[in-house]
Amino acid sequence: MKKLNSVIAMILATVGMIVALSGCADVEKNSLPDDKSTVEKLNVVATIFPEYDFLRQIGGEHINLTMLMTPGAESHSFEPTPKDIKEVDASDLFVYVGGDSDAWVETILDSVDTGEKKIVTLMDCVDLVEEEVTEGMTPEKEEEPASEKTGIEENETESAEQEEVEYDEHVWTSPKNTMLIVQKLCDALCELDPVNEEYYRNNTTDYIAKLENLDREFRQVVENGKRKEIIVGDRFPFRYFADTYGLTYYAAFPGCSTDTEPSAATIAFLTEKVKQDQIPVVFHIELSNEKVCDSICEATGAKSELLNAVHNVTKDDFDKSVTYLDLMEQNVQKLKEALN
Numbered sequence: 001m002k003k004l005n006s007v008i009a010m011i012l013a014t015v016g017m018i019v020a021l022s023g024c025a026d027v028e029k030n031s032l033p034d035d036k037s038t039v040e041k042l043n044v045v046a047t048i049f050p051e052y053d054f055l056r057q058i059g060g061e062h063i064n065l066t067m068l069m070t071p072g073a074e075s076h077s078f079e080p081t082p083k084d085i086k087e088v089d090a091s092d093l094f095v096y097v098g099g100d101s102d103a104w105v106e107t108i109l110d111s112v113d114t115g116e117k118k119i120v121t122l123m124d125c126v127d128l129v130e131e132e133v134t135e136g137m138t139p140e141k142e143e144e145p146a147s148e149k150t151g152i153e154e155n156e157t158e159s160a161e162q163e164e165v166e167y168d169e170h171v172w173t174s175p176k177n178t179m180l181i182v183q184k185l186c187d188a189l190c191e192l193d194p195v196n197e198e199y200y201r202n203n204t205t206d207y208i209a210k211l212e213n214l215d216r217e218f219r220q221v222v223e224n225g226k227r228k229e230i231i232v233g234d235r236f237p238f239r240y241f242a243d244t245y246g247l248t249y250y251a252a253f254p255g256c257s258t259d260t261e262p263s264a265a266t267i268a269f270l271t272e273k274v275k276q277d278q279i280p281v282v283f284h285i286e287l288s289n290e291k292v293c294d295s296i297c298e299a300t301g302a303k304s305e306l307l308n309a310v311h312n313v314t315k316d317d318f319d320k321s322v323t324y325l326d327l328m329e330q331n332v333q334k335l336k337e338a339l340n
Contacts, residue, residue, distance in 0.1 A: 001255055042193050045091040047102065048075050048314045050172040051122065053093065053324045054182050059189055064197045066091075071318035074287065075311040076101050076256060080108065088112060092192050095185065098123035101256060106325030108332030118188050125184045126177045128167040129239055131254050136269030137236075138253055138262040170237035170255050173309055174244040175215040175328065177210050201324045203300055210325055217332045218245055225339030230307075234284040237309040252292045274300040281338035283307035287314070305334045 044063045046052040047094045052067040059065060068084045069075055078101075080088075088094055089112040096102050098121030109119070133139045171177045186204040190197040222228065229248045232238070236251035250273050252262045274282060274296060282302045284293035286309060295306045308327045 002269050032058075037059040038326045039207070042060055042092045042189065043087075043090055044093045044189075045087050045095070045106070047078070047096040049318075050310050050324055051095045051097075052184075053329055054185055054207075055189075056180070057323070058182065058200055058203050060188050060199070060203060062193065062199060063093075063189070069312055071313055071315040072287065073312060076258060078104070080104060085112075091117060093118045093120070093188055095120045095122070097121065097169050099167065099172075099256070100170060102333060118192055120184055120188050122171050123167065123169065123225050125181045126171045126240075128171070130240065131166050131256065132238075133213065133254055134250060136250055136266055136273070138257075138259060140257040141259060168237075168239045168255055169308060170311075171240055173238050173325075174240035175211050176244050177240055179215075182207055182211070191213070193255075214325060214328055216331075218335070221332060221336045221339065222246060225336070227277070227339050229277060229279065230283060230335070230338055231270060231281075231296070231302075232283045232285070232307065233270060233296045233304075234288050234290075237285065237311070238307070260289065260291070267292070267295060271296050271299045274302050279338070280340075281305050281334070282339065283334070285309050285311075287312060303337075305337065306333055307331055307338075 008311045032068055033097065042059070042063045043066075043322050044055055044059060045066045045068065046055055047067075047072075048069045049067065052065065055063065056065055070077060085108055088108055094109075094117060096119075098105075102121075119259065121277075123306050141257065172181060182204060186200050189200045228246060229250075230242075232249065232251040234251065235255055236249065237255035238249065239255060241247075242249050250270060252266055253259055257314050270282075273279065279300075281301055281304075282293050282296050282300075283305055284290045284307070286306060290304065293304050296302065308331055310324055310327050313327070
């Protein structure tokens with residue numbers, strides 16, 4: 001993390017010089033000239049795809065919307081570029097998740113003017129649950145082996161680990177949470193741009209109605225399913241989703257794990273679970289190498305399917321304007337197959 005922060009500091013210094021030399025004139029946002037068509041749109045920046053899609057459903061034509069994450073990229077290893085930092089600095093509304101994967105954000109926000117900037121973190125919009133390591137899961141590796149820590153340093157590290165609670169970041173995987181997030185984003189846009197408040201609130205009402213329908217579809221699938229158990233041969237970013245719909249789950253890794261090679265014990269455990277509980281489908285997540293899932297399926301005869309956590313989308317899907325709802329509707333069908 002120190003290395004990342006030093007890199008960001010160097011980038012910030014470079015961006016500061018560029019901005020100073022460019023000498024941009026100040027423009028008052030949301031002013032009301034006689035010709036309202038010339039009112040400058042809000043500059044809105046989202047870090048990852050779910051935020052981006054929620055904002056475009058609400059803000060539509062009245063916002064200039066930017067997503068920092070490159071389509072197809074791994075969201076947990078994102079590092080900002082000078083262009084990204086300038087986008088954040090110039091934004092009226094900046095939206096990010098707020099978990100450990102976004103630690104880089106705090107360094108940037110400490111270095112830009114946030115006086116008139118509205119900032120929304122998804123994790124502040126909902127009730128959080130801790131990320132957990134369930135039976136059979138390969139836990140995330142520590143950054144430094146315990147054997148390399150001694151004396152006071154070891155005691156301080158153990159104390160910090162005992163006090164620190166790591167919350168699950170993937171709050172958007174539950175449609176119930178998404179409704180809360182969308183409402184918060186709507187309120188932020190309305191506060192910044194009261195002229196277009198009716199437009200934002202109408203879009204939000206329509207969008208939440210679609211999310212309520214999605215929620216009903218998931219509940220019906222689970223209620224009518226023959227089982228209430230899913231197996232994910234991959235990271236598990238579905239804790240909020242599983243809790244919302246009362247699903248039991250087993251997976252290879254926690255949601256934010258950077259590991260790609262599970263222990264032999266994990267593979268054996270999940271393989272036996274699939275056989276013992278006669279699980280017809282083993283899931284992997286989007287943009288995964290699918291190796292773990294494929295290994296379990298080869299050993300059991302189960303079918304490999306995508307359960308999309310909507311961290312990000314491929315460039316092709318991004319260009320086609322695929323939405324959160326599109327991907328979650330696909331999940332409805334995949335879940336129905338897995339539970340029957």
